[in-house]
Amino acid sequence: MTPTLYNPKMENLSRAELRDLQLHKLQQLVVRVYEHSPYYRQKFDAHGVNPYQLKSLDDYRHYPFFDKDEERLSQERSKQELGHPFGMHVTCDPKLVNRISSSSGTTGSPTFSGFTRRDREIAAENCGRGMKRMGIEPGDVVLHASVISMWIAGMPAIDSMMAYGACVVPVGALSGVERVAQIASEVRPKMIRTTVSFARHMAKTMEAKTGIDPKALGIEKVVVTGEPGGSIREIYSEIEAGFGGALCYDNMGATGCHSPTGISCEAHSGIHFYAEDNAYFEIVDPKTLEPLPIEDGVEGEIIFTGLERECGPLLRWRDKDIIHITTSRCDCGRPGVRMAFKGRVDDMLLVKGVNVFPNAVRDVVNRLSPLTTGNVRLQKPAASAVVEPPVPLLVEVVAGLDDKALDKLSGDIVQAVHHQLRFRVVPVLMAEGEFEVRSGATGKMQLVEITGVPK
Numbered sequence: 001m002t003p004t005l006y007n008p009k010m011e012n013l014s015r016a017e018l019r020d021l022q023l024h025k026l027q028q029l030v031v032r033v034y035e036h037s038p039y040y041r042q043k044f045d046a047h048g049v050n051p052y053q054l055k056s057l058d059d060y061r062h063y064p065f066f067d068k069d070e071e072r073l074s075q076e077r078s079k080q081e082l083g084h085p086f087g088m089h090v091t092c093d094p095k096l097v098n099r100i101s102s103s104s105g106t107t108g109s110p111t112f113s114g115f116t117r118r119d120r121e122i123a124a125e126n127c128g129r130g131m132k133r134m135g136i137e138p139g140d141v142v143l144h145a146s147v148i149s150m151w152i153a154g155m156p157a158i159d160s161m162m163a164y165g166a167c168v169v170p171v172g173a174l175s176g177v178e179r180v181a182q183i184a185s186e187v188r189p190k191m192i193r194t195t196v197s198f199a200r201h202m203a204k205t206m207e208a209k210t211g212i213d214p215k216a217l218g219i220e221k222v223v224v225t226g227e228p229g230g231s232i233r234e235i236y237s238e239i240e241a242g243f244g245g246a247l248c249y250d251n252m253g254a255t256g257c258h259s260p261t262g263i264s265c266e267a268h269s270g271i272h273f274y275a276e277d278n279a280y281f282e283i284v285d286p287k288t289l290e291p292l293p294i295e296d297g298v299e300g301e302i303i304f305t306g307l308e309r310e311c312g313p314l315l316r317w318r319d320k321d322i323i324h325i326t327t328s329r330c331d332c333g334r335p336g337v338r339m340a341f342k343g344r345v346d347d348m349l350l351v352k353g354v355n356v357f358p359n360a361v362r363d364v365v366n367r368l369s370p371l372t373t374g375n376v377r378l379q380k381p382a383a384s385a386v387v388e389p390p391v392p393l394l395v396e397v398v399a400g401l402d403d404k405a406l407d408k409l410s411g412d413i414v415q416a417v418h419h420q421l422r423f424r425v426v427p428v429l430m431a432e433g434e435f436e437v438r439s440g441a442t443g444k445m446q447l448v449e450i451t452g453v454p455k
């Protein structure tokens with residue numbers, strides 16, 4: 001069976017065709033930002049790159065990176081000097097900006113992304129590719145149950161799904177499980193779009209809180225976003241079972257490009273990245289930042305360049321996510337390099353020379369035993385990534401376990417983490433309810449806490 005695609009011409013481009021197209025668009029992009037933005041002109045000149053002489057994708061690796069700190073500074077300056085928050089790196093008339101999205105600001109003051117009408121159109125095109133891959137057609141009812149003010153997963157997702165022609169019901173998530181259950185039972189959505197945590201929360205609590213069984217709502221697809229759980233078997237299986245066998249899809253975006261840019265499939269073998277014609281990505285070694293070849297099994301920090309972004313293009317954006325690449329054909333038959341999220345560069349701990357990703361620790365614990373609830377948090381004494389073993393690990397477990405069961409579980413966790421991730425933890429088991437779940441403004445669960453040095 002040949003899977004249906006929204007834009008078969010672009011989604012089926014060969015690697016060689018993609019490379020040609022990406023180079024062509026990059027050549028136009030570097031010249032455009034150089035000519036329209038004094039900021040980029042100065043930045044390129046300082047780095048000794050000549051935008052009129054970009055001859056290959058290999059030449060592009062010499063261009064400077066862009067990151068969150070630089071974006072924030074650029075936007076602080078433009079607020080002062082230009083009277084708008086789009087940054088000194090803006091390349092369009094601010095009057096053409098059609099929507100502003102703001103980041104959560106959990107790590108400082110918020111940053112802003114402006115979208116022109118054209119920017120919104122490309123985001124809608126990308127969203128259409130994902131919807132078609134999930135079997136959603138125009139007219140199908142989609143319940144949007146994530147916080148509407150979310151940067152990409154909130155209003156922008158609603159905007160794009162409406163442009164695709166879906167019948168969108170933007171109920172949000174702040175109104176709570178009761179409201180979502182009530183609306184869902186009335187409008188009977190084919191798909192629900194939400195965060196990983198809220199999907200799990202609904203699956204666990206909806207029936208007890210409302211008398212409405214999420215299994216009986218007739219929901220066929222649950223799209224999760226914002227957190228990596230949608231590609232972790234224990235988590236998507238739990239969501240699929242909780243919604244009566246609906247298929248769970250993991251959605252990804254690309255900062256500085258036109259999100260969404262990828263969706264997983266029923267084979268659950270990674271997220272197909274389907275937007276390489278407008279979202280150029282590189283994989284670099286997280287230590288040296290040197291580009292790695294895009295081939296099967298390569299792993300490193302992902303760098304994005306939105307090839308057609310009109311407002312405030314971010315060239316060579318350091319996303320700080322570690323991504324694993326799979327290039328072999330997927331069982332589902334759909335095209336697109338597949339990506340798996342491995343962890344955040346900034347969350348990474350260094351324990352006796354071993355790189356530790358907190359989400360990987362959580363996955364090991366969750367796979368180990370049904371006695372754990374899925375909530376864990378590592379503790380470290382200070383902000384530094386370098387941590388001495390054994391590392392305290394808070395683990396929430398189901399209520400009512402006796403000492404013998406707790407001891408055994410504790411030992412199993414130490415062994416499993418040591419065996420699979422090669423460092424030592426000291427588990428601190430906490431009964432359900434005692435563990436305080438902490439999440440940031442975007443709803444992402446906090447997996448590391450700084451406790452301060454014990455006196």
Ligand SMILES: [Zn+2]
Pocket residue numbers: 264265266267268269272330331332333334
């Ligand atoms: Zn697939």
